[in-house]
Amino acid sequence: MPGPIQSIERAAAILRLLARGSGKLGVGEIAESLELAKATAHGILRTLQGVGFVEQDRDTGKYQLGAALLHLGTSYLDVNELRSRAINWADALAARSGEAVRIGSPLDGRVLVVHHVFRPDDSLQTLDVGALLPLHATALGKVLLAYDTTLVAALRGTDIAAYTRRTLSSLTAIKRALAGVREAGWASELGEMTPGEAGIAAPIRGHGGIVVGALGISGAVERLMDSHGSPKATLLGHVRDAARAVSRDLGASRW
Amino acid sequence: MTHRYVMSVDQGTTSTRCILFDARGRLVSVVQREHQQHFPRPGWVEHDAAEIWRNLARLMPEALTQAGASAEQVVGLGIANQRETTVLWDRRTGAPIGRAVVWQDTRTDRVVEQLAREPGAKRVRELCGLPLATYFSAPKIRWMLDQTPGLQERAERGEVLFGTTESWLIWNLTGGLHITDVTNASRTMLMNLRTLSWDDELLEFFDIPRAMLPEIRSSTEVYGTTTTVVPGIRIAAALGDQQAALFGQTCFAPGEAKCTYGTGSFLLLNTGHTPVLSAHGMLTTVGFKIGDEPAVYALEGSIAVTGSLVQWFRDSLELIGTAPEIETLARTVRDNGGCYIVPAFSGLFAPHWHSEARGVIAGLTSYITKGHLARAVLEATGWQTREVVDAMNADSGLALSTLKVDGGMTANNLLMQIIADVLDVPVVRPMVAETVSLGAAYAAGLSVGYWPDLEGLRRNWHRAGQWLPTMPPPRRAAEYANWRQAVELTFGWMRPTEAARPTGTDIVDVILDDHRRIENLLRELRNDDADRAVVLLELTGQVEAHVAATERILHSPTDIDSDDLENAVLQHIREEESTLLNELRRTLSPSDRTALGRAFTAERGKHLSAQRSP
Ligand SMILES: Nc1ncnc2c1ncn2[C@@H]1O[C@H](COP(=O)(O)OP(=O)(O)OP(=O)(O)O)[C@@H](O)[C@H]1O
Ligand SMILES: [Mg+2]
Numbered sequence: 001m002p003g004p005i006q007s008i009e010r011a012a013a014i015l016r017l018l019a020r021g022s023g024k025l026g027v028g029e030i031a032e033s034l035e036l037a038k039a040t041a042h043g044i045l046r047t048l049q050g051v052g053f054v055e056q057d058r059d060t061g062k063y064q065l066g067a068a069l070l071h072l073g074t075s076y077l078d079v080n081e082l083r084s085r086a087i088n089w090a091d092a093l094a095a096r097s098g099e100a101v102r103i104g105s106p107l108d109g110r111v112l113v114v115h116h117v118f119r120p121d122d123s124l125q126t127l128d129v130g131a132l133l134p135l136h137a138t139a140l141g142k143v144l145l146a147y148d149t150t151l152v153a154a155l156r157g158t159d160i161a162a163y164t165r166r167t168l169s170s171l172t173a174i175k176r177a178l179a180g181v182r183e184a185g186w187a188s189e190l191g192e193m194t195p196g197e198a199g200i201a202a203p204i205r206g207h208g209g210i211v212v213g214a215l216g217i218s219g220a221v222e223r224l225m226d227s228h229g230s231p232k233a234t235l236l237g238h239v240r241d242a243a244r245a246v247s248r249d250l251g252a253s254r255w
Numbered sequence: 256m257t258h259r260y261v262m263s264v265d266q267g268t269t270s271t272r273c274i275l276f277d278a279r280g281r282l283v284s285v286v287q288r289e290h291q292q293h294f295p296r297p298g299w300v301e302h303d304a305a306e307i308w309r310n311l312a313r314l315m316p317e318a319l320t321q322a323g324a325s326a327e328q329v330v331g332l333g334i335a336n337q338r339e340t341t342v343l344w345d346r347r348t349g350a351p352i353g354r355a356v357v358w359q360d361t362r363t364d365r366v367v368e369q370l371a372r373e374p375g376a377k378r379v380r381e382l383c384g385l386p387l388a389t390y391f392s393a394p395k396i397r398w399m400l401d402q403t404p405g406l407q408e409r410a411e412r413g414e415v416l417f418g419t420t421e422s423w424l425i426w427n428l429t430g431g432l433h434i435t436d437v438t439n440a441s442r443t444m445l446m447n448l449r450t451l452s453w454d455d456e457l458l459e460f461f462d463i464p465r466a467m468l469p470e471i472r473s474s475t476e477v478y479g480t481t482t483t484v485v486p487g488i489r490i491a492a493a494l495g496d497q498q499a500a501l502f503g504q505t506c507f508a509p510g511e512a513k514c515t516y517g518t519g520s521f522l523l524l525n526t527g528h529t530p531v532l533s534a535h536g537m538l539t540t541v542g543f544k545i546g547d548e549p550a551v552y553a554l555e556g557s558i559a560v561t562g563s564l565v566q567w568f569r570d571s572l573e574l575i576g577t578a579p580e581i582e583t584l585a586r587t588v589r590d591n592g593g594c595y596i597v598p599a600f601s602g603l604f605a606p607h608w609h610s611e612a613r614g615v616i617a618g619l620t621s622y623i624t625k626g627h628l629a630r631a632v633l634e635a636t637g638w639q640t641r642e643v644v645d646a647m648n649a650d651s652g653l654a655l656s657t658l659k660v661d662g663g664m665t666a667n668n669l670l671m672q673i674i675a676d677v678l679d680v681p682v683v684r685p686m687v688a689e690t691v692s693l694g695a696a697y698a699a700g701l702s703v704g705y706w707p708d709l710e711g712l713r714r715n716w717h718r719a720g721q722w723l724p725t726m727p728p729p730r731r732a733a734e735y736a737n738w739r740q741a742v743e744l745t746f747g748w749m750r751p752t753e754a755a756r757p758t759g760t761d762i763v764d765v766i767l768d769d770h771r772r773i774e775n776l777l778r779e780l781r782n783d784d785a786d787r788a789v790v791l792l793e794l795t796g797q798v799e800a801h802v803a804a805t806e807r808i809l810h811s812p813t814d815i816d817s818d819d820l821e822n823a824v825l826q827h828i829r830e831e832e833s834t835l836l837n838e839l840r841r842t843l844s845p846s847d848r849t850a851l852g853r854a855f856t857a858e859r860g861k862h863l864s865a866q867r868s869p
Binding site: 067078079080081083084085087088089091092094095096116117118120121122125126127129 | 279280281282283285576577578579580581582583663665666667668686687688689717718719720721722
C-alpha cells in the first residue's frame with residue numbers, strides 16, 4: 001500500500017487553517033503558515049476552489065471555506081437546483097426521443113421524481129413531479145442503486161415488492177442487475193413496474209464524478225425497445241448524451 | 256451529411272448565452288457567461304459594455320466547439336438582447352464612453368420629472384407608446400450627454416454613437432455597422448410607433464442628436480457578415496429579448512400572449528398590425544417585423560423585479576446559496592404566514608408606473624421565518640403577474656385563458672403552481688425554456704430561408720409541462736386584497752426634493768451638485784412668487800461657501816463679481832465645468848477624487864454653518 005499522499009495532507013492542513021480564527025487568508029499567509037512554496041499553496045487552493053471547498057473573495061483575493069463544505073453531509077444536490085441545471089437538456093432529450101423525460105433522486109428508499117417533461121405530442125398528460133417510484137423496479141431507480149451502496153444496503157430486510165411478473169424481486173437478482181448497470185453505464189426497465197411500459201436511464205454526475213441523480217425516458221415497450229428487449233440504440237444514445245451534457249454542466253469533467 | 260445549425264445570442268441582463276439549434280429547433284449546444292453588475296450608488300445599475308463584448312467573443316467559438324461544428328455549418332446568427340440598456344461609444348476608437356446604464360437604473364428620476372413638466376410631455380406616449388419613465392433609453396442618453404461637458408457637441412458631429420446592446424455587438428462583430436432593429440428602437444422613446452423611424456418631435460423633446468442614432472432595420476433581414484471572432488457568419492436577425500421570446504413561443508397571431516420569467520418578467524400580447532394604446536398601464540411596443548412585411552405590434556406588461564428578487568434574497572440576504580434553493584426553503588412552510596414582499600426596487604413598473612415607489616416587507620410578526628419570506632418572494636412574482644394580466648384583460652376586452660411561460664424561473668415548480676393559482680388559469684411551459692434564444696434563432700433561420708414559414712415553426716412548439724389552478728376562490732380574493740394593500744404602502748416613498756448623495760463622493764459630482772443647487776436658486780430669483788430677499792441671501796451664502804471651498808481645497812482662485820451676480824455665477828459655472836472639472840477627471844484617480852470630494856463638502860459645510868451662527 002502506498003504511503004499518505006502529500007498533496008491531500010497539505011489540502012487538509014489548508015482547510016484546517018481556514019477553519020480557524022477569522023477564516024479569511026491570502027495565499028501568502030497560507031503559504032507562510034504551512035511553510036509551502038507560494039506556487040504550491042496556490043495550486044492546492046485552486047483545486048479546492050474547483051470542488052467548492054474554498055471560495056475566493058472577489059475584491060480582496062483572500063480565501064475562505066466554501067459553501068460545499070457545509071453540505072458535505074448531504075451529498076445529493078438540492079433537488080430544485082438539479083432541475084434548474086438540467087432543464088435545458090431534459091427538454092432537448094424529450095424533443096429528440098419523442099418520449100417523456102424524468103429526473104430522479106433518492107428519498108427515503110425510493111425515487112423522488114424531481115423533474116418531468118411531457119412526451120412532445122401535446123396529448124393530455126399531468127406532471128408527476130413529487131411522485132415516489134420504487135428503486136428496484138424502475139430504470140431511474142436502478143441507476144441510483146448502482147452507484148450508492150448505502151441505498152442497496154437499505155433494501156435488505158425491506159419487502160421487495162413484485163409489481164409485475166418481470167420485477168426483480170430478490171436481492172441477488174437486483175445486485176446482479178446493478179453490476180450490469182455499472183458495467184454498461186445505463187439501466188433499463190422492461191415491464192417491471194407496469195406491464196407494457198419501458199424505461200431507459202443514465203446517471204447524472206456532479207463534481208469529481210459523484211452520482212447526483214438519474215435522467216431517463218419512459219414509454220411503451222414497442223417504442224423504446226428492440227425485438228430482443230434491449231433499448232433502441234438511437235434512444236439510448238440520446239439518453240446518455242443528455243445525461244453527459246448535464247453532468248458536464250455540473251462540473252463532472254471526465255464523463 | 257453535415258448538419259447545419261442556427262446560432263443565437265441572448266445578451267441578457269445578468270449573462271450572455273450562445274446556443275446552437277438544429278433544424279427541428281432543438282438545442283445542440285449552450286454556453287453562458289455572466290458579466291459583472293455594478294451598483295455604484297443606490298438606484299444605479301451599470302454594465303461594462305467592453306466586458307460584454309469580450310464575453311461574446313469567447314462564447315461564439317465555445318458554442319461551436321461544444322457542438323463539434325464549424326462556422327460554415329452555421330446558416331445565420333440571430334441576436335436577442337436586454338432592452339433599453341444604453342451604451343455610448345466613440346465612433347473612431349470603438350471604446351465605450353462610461354459604463355452602460357442598465358434598464359433597471361433609476362438615476363434619471365429627476366430628469367424624467369423635469370421632462371414630465373414640459374409642454375411636449377403629453378405627446379410622448381402618443382408618439383412612441385411609452386410612458387415617461389426612467390426605464391427607457393432616451394432619458395438615459397440625455398443624462399449621459401449632460402454628465403460630460405462637450406459630449407453633446409461630439410454626438411451632434413456623429414463622433415459619439417448610441418446603441419442598445421445588440422447595436423453594440425453588431426458594431427463590433429462587423430467592424431462598424433451601426434444599426435438597430437425596430438423592436439429595440441421601439442424601447443428608446445425616440446421612434447415613432449407608426450412610421451417606425453426616428454421622430455423629430457421626440458428627438459427635439461429629449462434634445463438628442465440624430466447623428467448618434469443607429470439606422471432602424473427589420474427584425475429579420477441579413478444586416479451583414481461577421482468579420483471577426485468567428486468570421487463569415489451572416490447576422491440575420493435581431494430582436495429585444497422579450498420580443499424574441501414572443502417569437503420563440505410562436506405567438507404569431509393577434510391574441511396570442513406569453514410571459515417570460517427572468518431578471519424581470521414581461522407579458523406580451525400580439526395585437527396584430529395596429530398599435531393599441533393602453534388605458535391600463537400597458538406599453539405599446541413593436542412585436543416583430545419580418546423583412547418587408549408590415550410590423551406586428553404588442554401590448555406589454557413589464558414587471559421590473561422578479562428573478563432579481565430571488566437574486567437579492569441569495570446575494571444580499573444570503574438566506575439561500577443558489578436561486579433554485581428558494582423553492583426548497585419555501586416548501587418548509589405551508590403558506591406566507593401573513594407576510595408580503597413588494598419589490599419596488601426600481602419603482603413599480605406596469606401597471607402602476609410609480610417611479611417614486613420603493614419596496615416593502617409587510618405583515619411582519621415574530622411568527623415569520625425565512626421560509627415564509629421565501630414564499631413571499633415567490634408570491635410577489637405571482638401577484639405582480641396577476642396585476643399585469645388584469646390590466647391586459649381590461650385593455651383587450653378578452654380574458655386570458657392560459658398563460659404560456661418561459662425563462663429561468665419556470666424551473667421553479669412551486670412558483671408555476673402559485674402563478675396558476677393566483678391567475679386561476681392553466682400555466683403552460685413549452686419544450687424550450689430558453690425561448691428568448693429560440694426566438695432569435697427562429698427569426699434568423701427564417702431570414703436566411705433555413706425555415707420556410709411561420710407555420711413550420713409552430714409545429715415545433717410542444718407542451719413540456721402544465722400547472723392547473725387549485726386555490727379556493729375565497730382564499731385567492733383575500734390574498735389579492737392583502738397584496739394590493741401592501742402595494743399601496745410602497746407609493747410615494749421617494750420625495751422629489753430628496754437627492755442627497757452620500758458624503759464624500761467624487762469631487763466632480765460634489766461640485767456639479769453645488770452648481771445645480773446654485774442654478775436652482777437663480778431660477779427661484781426669477782420667480783415672482785418667491786420671497787426674493789430670502790432667496791438672495793441663501794444664494795449669496797451658497798456662492799460664498801462654494802468659492803471659499805474651491806479656493807481652499809482645489810487652490811483654484813475664483814472671482815465672482817457681486818454687482819452682476821447672475822451672470823458672474825453662470826459664467827463661473829460654465830468655465831469651471833469645461834476646464835477645472837475635466838482636468839480633475841483626467842488627472843486624478845477615483846480615490847483621490849473621493850477624498851477631495853469629502854474635503855470639499857466639509858469645507859463648504861464649515862462656511863455655511865459659520866454664516867448661520869455669526
Ligand atoms: N429555480 C428558480 N427559482 C426561482 N428563481 C430562479 C430559479 N432559477 C433561476 N431563477 C431566477 O431567474 C433568473 C434567471 O433566469 P433567466 O436566465 O431566464 O434570466 P434572464 O432575465 O434571461 O437573465 P438575463 O437577463 O441575464 O438574460 C435569475 O434572476 C434567478 O434568480
Ligand atoms: Mg434573458
